[in-house]
Amino acid sequence: MNTSPLKKVIPVALLIGSLLTANAALKVGDSLPDISTFQLEGKLPDAMKGKVVIVDFWASWCLPCAKSFPTMEELQKKYGDRLVVLAVNVDEKAANMDKFLKSHSVSFTVVRDGKQRLVEVVSPETMPTSFILDPNGKVCFLHNGFYGEKTRHEYIKEIDSLLK
């Protein structure tokens, strides 16, 4: 049978297109990309290597994110130097983040991914999404969303297991 080359080319082009647009989300077992290369606004923590790190993606318009902040603050105070909480804001307008932070004062590090480059690479499924990294920078636990006390208990359990 004589098949037109067009009938071969178009399905291949569609397949390549779908592969190119597919998300390669960060998952458990992966390493966090080098965040210093993403032009995040704000000062990154001095030392993340050798510490347990929570990288939390949040936005000012996201209610569960606001609910998670007191827990993040509690964890930072509870574990002190052994834990780095890095909250990555994905608001398009810095003013929205600033307004939020005025009413949710925190001691942990907050940076802004205003150009949404890092979040595109990490591709979290929900807002908020937090990744708990071991001292080698590998993602050990992943939390989609924040469910109050349940998530808080899981955080503590998981951080304790990594600090053993």
Add this chain to the structure above:
Amino acid sequence: MNNLTFLFAAATVLLAGGGCANVKPWQRENLADYTMRSDRDPVGDGQAEHIWFSREEANGGAGVGGGGCGCN
């Protein structure tokens, strides 16, 4: 299927597919805005419901079957 039909079908699929936007979780700022809520205007909702109830009274309005007088 000749080439022209196939090309037309492929172009249609591509155009239709291109019209679909996948809003990522971190892009939902506008969607999460209060003004996007369907219940953002309680007074307006009340008025609309009253109009609906009055107009549709013969069919029971917004509740169970009514008397059919349409007089509310």
